[in-house]
Amino acid sequence: MSAQPPPELTAADYPLSINRPDLLRTPSGKPITALTMDAVVSGELSATDLRITPETLQLQAQLADASGRPQLAANFRRAAEMTAIPDAEVLAMYNALRPRASTGAALEEMADRLERTYSAPVCAALVREAAEVYGRRDLLARPVADSDQ
Amino acid sequence: MTTTAPRPTGAAAKQSLRTELLEARPVNLDGFVEEWPEKGLVAMESEFDPAPSVRVEDGRIVELDGRSRNDFDFMDTFIANHAIDVASAEASMAIPSAQIARMLIDPGVSRGEVLAVTRGLTPAKVLDVVKLMNVVEIMQGMQKMRARRTPANQGHSTSARDNPIQVAADAAEGALRGFAELETTLGVLRYAPLVAIALQVGAQVGRGGVLTQCALEEATELELGMRGITAYAETISIYGTESVFVDGDDTPWSKSFLAAAYASRGIKMRFTSGTGSEVQMGNAEGKSMLYLEIRCILMAKGAGVQGLQNGSISCIGVPGAVPGGLRAVAAENLVASMVDLECASGNDQSFSHSAMRRTARAMPQMLPGTDFVCSGYSSVPNADNMFAGSNFDTEDFDDWNTIQRDFQVDGGLRHVREDEILAARNKAARALQAVFAHLDLPPITDDEIEAATYANSSNDYPLRDVLADLKGAQSVMDREITGLDLVKGLESAGFHDVAENLLTVLRQRVSGDLLQTSAVLTADFTPLSAINDPNDYAGPGTGYRLQGERWEQLKKLRHVTSSTNPETEVG
Numbered sequence: 001m002s003a004q005p006p007p008e009l010t011a012a013d014y015p016l017s018i019n020r021p022d023l024l025r026t027p028s029g030k031p032i033t034a035l036t037m038d039a040v041v042s043g044e045l046s047a048t049d050l051r052i053t054p055e056t057l058q059l060q061a062q063l064a065d066a067s068g069r070p071q072l073a074a075n076f077r078r079a080a081e082m083t084a085i086p087d088a089e090v091l092a093m094y095n096a097l098r099p100r101a102s103t104g105a106a107l108e109e110m111a112d113r114l115e116r117t118y119s120a121p122v123c124a125a126l127v128r129e130a131a132e133v134y135g136r137r138d139l140l141a142r143p144v145a146d147s148d149q
Numbered sequence: 150m151t152t153t154a155p156r157p158t159g160a161a162a163k164q165s166l167r168t169e170l171l172e173a174r175p176v177n178l179d180g181f182v183e184e185w186p187e188k189g190l191v192a193m194e195s196e197f198d199p200a201p202s203v204r205v206e207d208g209r210i211v212e213l214d215g216r217s218r219n220d221f222d223f224m225d226t227f228i229a230n231h232a233i234d235v236a237s238a239e240a241s242m243a244i245p246s247a248q249i250a251r252m253l254i255d256p257g258v259s260r261g262e263v264l265a266v267t268r269g270l271t272p273a274k275v276l277d278v279v280k281l282m283n284v285v286e287i288m289q290g291m292q293k294m295r296a297r298r299t300p301a302n303q304g305h306s307t308s309a310r311d312n313p314i315q316v317a318a319d320a321a322e323g324a325l326r327g328f329a330e331l332e333t334t335l336g337v338l339r340y341a342p343l344v345a346i347a348l349q350v351g352a353q354v355g356r357g358g359v360l361t362q363c364a365l366e367e368a369t370e371l372e373l374g375m376r377g378i379t380a381y382a383e384t385i386s387i388y389g390t391e392s393v394f395v396d397g398d399d400t401p402w403s404k405s406f407l408a409a410a411y412a413s414r415g416i417k418m419r420f421t422s423g424t425g426s427e428v429q430m431g432n433a434e435g436k437s438m439l440y441l442e443i444r445c446i447l448m449a450k451g452a453g454v455q456g457l458q459n460g461s462i463s464c465i466g467v468p469g470a471v472p473g474g475l476r477a478v479a480a481e482n483l484v485a486s487m488v489d490l491e492c493a494s495g496n497d498q499s500f501s502h503s504a505m506r507r508t509a510r511a512m513p514q515m516l517p518g519t520d521f522v523c524s525g526y527s528s529v530p531n532a533d534n535m536f537a538g539s540n541f542d543t544e545d546f547d548d549w550n551t552i553q554r555d556f557q558v559d560g561g562l563r564h565v566r567e568d569e570i571l572a573a574r575n576k577a578a579r580a581l582q583a584v585f586a587h588l589d590l591p592p593i594t595d596d597e598i599e600a601a602t603y604a605n606s607s608n609d610y611p612l613r614d615v616l617a618d619l620k621g622a623q624s625v626m627d628r629e630i631t632g633l634d635l636v637k638g639l640e641s642a643g644f645h646d647v648a649e650n651l652l653t654v655l656r657q658r659v660s661g662d663l664l665q666t667s668a669v670l671t672a673d674f675t676p677l678s679a680i681n682d683p684n685d686y687a688g689p690g691t692g693y694r695l696q697g698e699r700w701e702q703l704k705k706l707r708h709v710t711s712s713t714n715p716e717t718e719v720g
Contacts, residue, residue, distance in 0.1 A: 015676040017660035024660050035656045037649060040636050047631040050377055050655050052415035060661040067680050068264065069489065069666065071231060075405075075453025076664065079412030087375055090410045091368050097403035099395045123409065129230070130402035133223050137391065139400065 009062045016059060023059060027051050027083075054080035074122070081120035097130055099139045106141070107131035175502035182470045189433025189441070192424070192468055192477035193280060198440045201274035203242045205235055214273040222391040224444050227401035231451030234268040241269030246277040253282070253290035253487065256688030260293055267487050272443040275488075279439070279480040284513055287479045292517035293686040294486040296456075296679035297667035298693045300518030302561025303493060304328035304528035306348055307535035310607045311340035313585075313618075314578050314593055315533070317351030318601035321577035322570050323528035324355025326546065327562040329669040330381065330493075332525055334364040334535050341365055342625035343590065343618060345378045346635060349651065350584055351577040357650030358670035360417065360663070364536070367407060374416040377632025377655050381417035381663070383458050383493065383524070387448055388422065389441025392432040405452040415658030417668060419456035419491060420449045424474075424481055425467030438468055439477045443484055450488050455666045457485045458524045460495020460514070463537065469500045469510075479513035486519070491667035491679070493524035499531065499538035507540050508552075515552070515560045518693060520667045522560050530606045543605070553703050559695045564705045564720065575602040580644045587638030588630060590621040 013020050017032065024032035026049040039045045061076035082090060096102045096110060107127055114124040134140045164172070171177070186195040204212035210229035211218045221229065234241075249266055252258045267275070282290065304323040308315040320331050333348045335341050345363040352359040363373055364384040373379045387404055388394040394401070404420065411418035422445035424438035433441060442459065449457045461468050461478050468474030478495065485492040494514040501507050514522045526549075527539035534542065541549060550564045578601035582593040591614060600610045632655045639648035653674050657663050663670070668678035686692030695703065705720045 011680050014665065014678070014680040015660065015662040017657060017662050018675060021660075026659055032656065032659050035652070035659065037636075037640060037645075037652060040633060040652060041640055045633060047377065047633055050415075050631075050633065050658060052413070052659055052661050056659070056661050057412065060664055063665065063680060067665075068261070070234075071450055071453040072455055072666065073453070075409055076412055076661075078405075078409035078453075082409050082413035085413075087372070087414075090413070091371065094367070094403060094407050094410060097400065097406050098398050099400055099403075123406070126402060126405060130400065133226050133402070134400070137223050139223075139395065 007059075009059055009066060011063060011067050014063050016056070016063075024056055025053060027053050052083065054083045057083065078120075078122050078126065081114075081118060081123050084118045084120070097127070099134070100141050103141045103143050104131050104135055105143070107134070175504070176506060178502040179506070180466065180470050184471055186437070187435055189428040189436055189438065190467075190471060191437045192471050192473040193276065193437050193439035193480060194473070195437035195440070197435045198276060198437050199273045201242065201246075201271055201277050203233070203238045203271050203274075205239055208235055210235060210238065214271050223400060224389065224391055224394070224448060227451055228272065228444065228447045232447040233271065237265070237269035238271075239269075241266045242271065242274055246274065247281055249278045250281040250286070253278070253294065253483075254286050256293070256686070256691075259687065260684055263294065263487060264489050268489075272440060272447055275443045275447075275484055276437075276440050279484060282480070284476050284479055287476070287483050288513050288517040290483050291479075291486060291513070291519060292692065293684065294483060295517070295519055295684050296486060296489060296491055297520050297669075297677065298682045298684045299677060300559055300561060300693065301329040301521050301669055302327060302523055303330040303332060303521040303525035304523075305333070305497070305525045305534055305536055305539055306331050306351070306528050307333050307335075307533060308344070308529065308607045309336065309533045309535065310610075310613070311336050311344055311535075312607050312610055312613055313340075313343045313347035314581060314597050314601045315529070315604065315607050315610055316344050317347040317354075317577040317581040318574040318604065319529045320348050320351030320361070321355035321573040322565075324352045324359040325565050325570060325573045326528070328359065328525070328528060329561065330360045330362070330521065330525070331528070332362050332364060332383070336535050337615075337619070338365065338369075339619050340622055341369065341373065342378065342622045342630070345373050346584065346625070347581050349378060349380070349632070350581050350635065350639070350647065353647050353650040353654065354577040354580055355573050356672055357646070358654060358672055358674050360654070360670060371407070371410060374411065375414050376630070377658070378630075378635070380654055382411060383419045383421055385418065385420045385454075386422065387420050387445050388426055388430070389444040390427050390432055390434045390436070392434065393427045393430045396430060396432070401448050401452065408452050408454045412664055415661055415664070417663045418454060419458055419493060420445075420452070420454050421458040421462060422446070422449070423459050423462040423464050423495065424477055425461050425464035429464050429467050438474075439480055442481045446481070446485050446488060446490065450490060454490070455664060455668070456491025456493065456520070458493040458495075459485055460497075460524070462495055462524070463498050465495065465498050465500040475510055475513070478510075482514060482519060489666065489679075491520045493521035494519040496523040496540045497525050498536065499540055510540060516556065516558055518559060526562075533607050547707055550703070550706055554706060557695050557700065559693070559699065559703065563702045564707060566720070571602055578602065580639060580642075580647050583642030583644060584635055584638040587641060588625070588634060590625070591617040
């Protein structure tokens with residue numbers, strides 16, 4: 001996250017791509033206005049330049065909150081945290097959350113990793129909540145001696 | 150489907166000529182069954198559904214629809230923890246259901262005022278409210294509660310041979326005709342990368358800013374999205390009972406994680422659910438179809454996805470077979486909208502042999518307007534529809550356009566002149582030819598382009614070398630081809646406008662504007678969502694009205710006689 005506190009947005013700032021392009025950057029720090037055909041042709045842009053940043057997701061979360069959609073805002077905040085996680089690991093984590101795919105300990109490890117490696121406390125809380133419910137509803141993988149996992 | 154076990158008739162029983170005629174009507178090829186509430190084979194009125202209740206202690210819901218927290222299954226837990234606004238729940242639940250139902254249809258009560266109440270309701274209370282409403286009241290509610298002011302439509306663009314040239318040409322025509330979103334899927338899954346590329350290129354030829362998706366299993370669908378080959382996703386299925394959810398190998402938490410994963414890559418996404426799925430999958434736990442669907446809708450709300458595709462979807466044969474089933478389907482669309490989710494409202498799977506029934510089934514969505522009236526309409530002949538056929542297909546284009554004109558209703562499509570269609574189809578095929586050449590994929594011949602320009606179905610195209618195509622498809626994945634590579638290919642081959650269209654769509658994911666509720670891209674690339682195009686219906690003369698330039702467009706049909714010169718046609 002940037003040191004600057006994010007600006008206070010209202011619904012009138014939407015769509016950001018038209019009303020507030022000044023706030024939008026790519027993960028490599030380019031302004032969104034730098035995503036031009038010339039830049040594509042000259043090879044200046046890579047696929048990572050077409051990704052959303054955590055800062056932008058926080059701005060969209062503000063807009064969701066400002067338009068009365070707290071759950072959508074919470075989803076964007078989890079998403080902001082998830083931008084740091086590589087594609088393959090995102091998919092692996094999703095698969096680990098499927099029913100009876102993980103032990104309680106494995107989910108706790110995943111929550112720890114989300115917190116420590118990716119500074120993702122909101123995602124970690126979702127995983128811990130899942131672990132608690134899965135435990136109660138018999139949806140955890142049973143620990144197996146030796147060759148567990 | 151044919152009817153089984155004919156009624157016992159004596160050998161000598163003689164039918165009237167009229168009965169013979171009625172027996173031969175297509176509607177009598179449809180399947181109908183009696184209700185069986187104990188098994189959940191009942192639309193929306195079952196004595197086995199729970200009575201509404203809520204109890205809050207220390208800022209936490211401890212009782213939901215007659216069940217205390219200790220006995221919650223995971224749907225109850227998720228809905229109690231994430232979907233229901235705890236602060237307003239007890240007050241909202243205390244409002245009589247009849248009063249909330251009246252608020253839904255009263256033009257003097259704004260959408261926002263309704264949302265302030267519905268955010269605190271439990272599934273059984275929502276059911277209790279919509280059970281009071283007949284189908285006209287449900288439509289009146291939908292007219293006000295749809296999230297986006299401007300209605301839209303979604304199309305299917307698929308090929309029975311997974312022929313990418315067909316998908317590109319039909320996508321271009323579909324985009325030109327007005328679909329705001331286009332969806333594809335495959336017969337042979339390994340063809341997916343080529344077909345998804347074809348859909349994206351064709352769509353951007355037809356009308357810049359149309360959003361595309363490729364329905365696949367979750368992981369591959371996400372991967373194509375991450376690479377910018379597709380622009381959104383919707384086949385993220387959820388279910389209304391814990392047992393069926395688990396059979397689908399997911400939970401509300403895994404799906405919530407997936408929802409955030411899509412948003413983290415800037416990709417628009419909605420969940421999918423629908424009445425009848427639980428009974429079809431064999432475990433409705435004795436609850437009505439609509440009660441279970443309302444649990445899905447609230448689960449989606451709690452997950453923080455912006456929208457939901459519902460309206461029974463691929464299970465439409467189930468509610469379609471029971472009394473009041475299509476009323477329940479209209480009600481489930483209304484519920485999605487009245488909890489402020491984007492609603493892509495079904496009408497997407499063939500369910501009846503009767504043209505009258507097929508048309509009637511769509512009226513509760515088409516007349517009031519929804520975020521996407523069909524999810525989707527088959528913009529290929531149904532024989533090419535790899536979603537098992539839609540309720541409407543290419544043969545119905547002129548009928549759909551005429552119904553729009555008859556009722557002055559915007560169903561998202563329009564009549565387009567033949568020369569424009571041929572030009573778009575031809576250009577889409579040529580653009581795809583250029584992209585395939587740029588990416589060193591199996592070549593597209595000029596014969597194939599000629600076929601694509603004038604074709605109706607996959608039978609009208611030269612056969613592809615499928616093995617070569619599948620190797621090419623694999624290489625797209627192995628070489629990690631992205632949306633940017635498609636832009637480069639289009640630009641270097643001189644398709645500047647198409648390249649620019651696609652780049653603009655890709656740029657959108659950096660801004661995240663399409664992640665907001667009900668977002669689509671207009672032809673001038675303005676994101677249009679429930680934030681900047683909120684439904685402001687407040688009675689006659691307000692809200693979305695089909696007028697001005699758009700109405701002039703929809704007045705045009707294939708054959709309209711000129712008023713000044715009856716010997717000629719306009720259009």
